Amino acid sequence: MTDWLDQAPEAARLYLNGKRPEEIECMVSDLPGIARGKAMPAGKFARQSRFFLPRTIFHQTITGGWATVPVPEDATEPDMILTPDYSTATAAPWTADRTLQVIHDMELQEGGPVPAAPRNVLKRVVAAYEARGLTPVVAPEMEFYLVARNTDPGHAIEPMIGRTGRAAAARQAYSLSAVDEYGGVIDDIYDFAEAQGFEIDGITQEGGAGQLEINLRHGSPVKLADEIFFFKRLIREAALRHNCFATFMAKPIENEPGSSMHIHHSIIDADGRNIFSGPNDEETDAFRHFIGGLQHHLPSVTALLAPYVNSYRRYVKEFAAPVNLEWGRDNRTAGLRIPIAEPQARRIENRIAGMDCNPYLGIAASLACGLLGMDEQREPREECNGDAYDSDQGVPRGLFDALELFDSAHALHDLLSPEFAKVYSVVKRTEYDEYLQAISPWEREHLLINV
CATH class of the missing domain: 3.10.20.70 (Glutamine synthetase, N-terminal domain)
Structure with missing residues (x-):
């Protein structure tokens, strides 16, 4: 054998x-x-x-509870x-x-x-591309925080203590000195990634206190989702070695930016050509229609890209998070950004997904929206050349509203799997009911004796 x-x-x-x-x-x-x-x-x-x-x-909630799903x-x-x-x-x-x-x-x-399995959902969407003679390519960016150990949920999450003995500082985006503050954790991340055969494209300090970003090289959606699945565990283990936690919560610290999972998309045809660029290096119909699909359908899958009540705390203007579905070239205020690239590497960056989403489902949802846009030949709105934060064309601002949109998105259900859509909705509504049983410090502070 x-x-x-x-x-x-x-x-x-x-x-x-x-x-x-x-x-x-x-x-x-x-x-x-x-x-x-x-x-x-x-x-x-x-x-x-x-x-x-x-x-x-697949019927289990994030709290360990169980949803009652109407399936045999x-x-x-x-x-x-x-x-x-x-x-x-x-x-x-x-x-x-x-x-x-x-x-x-x-x-x-x-x-x-198994229809409800997230990895199978992504495989199903990739197969839909392959049935059209296309191969989707993605490149994810992973943002996360390194924070002080927190064993009491009643205490606010705080930045980790760096090698100088000071708490990690905020507003130090791209600072190499800030990265050096937690160099030991990063060294272990690199060592673990090398042992696991993963290629890191780069690590940068983001705008939050103790917030980092890891970029992965582009490749197959399923392979990259597998790597993110493994990476989350890898990063947590590296942090624990240095007496801190790694968290992928969308918004772990008050008044700090949230953590996203930006997803870069391109599509290759049977001849290995990027269908977003034409023979004269021009932007193609497929390029425009993919953007149009994202603009039209992303609100209906926001429940997959932002799966928890905490996820919507990230969608705050001026906190480095998109609150719109505008598109623009090299415009980081837009939810859909077109990075600077050669024509053969032309791609579309979806900046809506949070790092708390399941990577298989986040990538599947984004690819499904773009595919529907190409099938429907959907034209995008005019490009945004200014501050897209001024736009009122946004995503749902709460989980319940997002689930309402998801439940009615039958064309997306057909791509993702109707049974998965049913299971996901029931599980998320059960989680929401669980959340409503918890009373927050804000409620105790402002409502206890004032109402």
């Missing part, structure tokens, strides 16, 4: 350095993007070709079949033993992909 490690990426084999792994973490992404699965001895993993988890893991499996909790995707095998270099992580494909017992 062929050794399964022969199918693993070179980085995983280099990490093992000729030795056998000791443990395998078999994992999938749930709706929030949390890794679910099983850890097992490597010898046992090598002897089996699949394992099982209940399909209802909610009552009986049948298993789904998980088979390893060996191409995703990667090191877990923070562990004490030789551990590899492997993402698994999820199928129904009767055959076919």
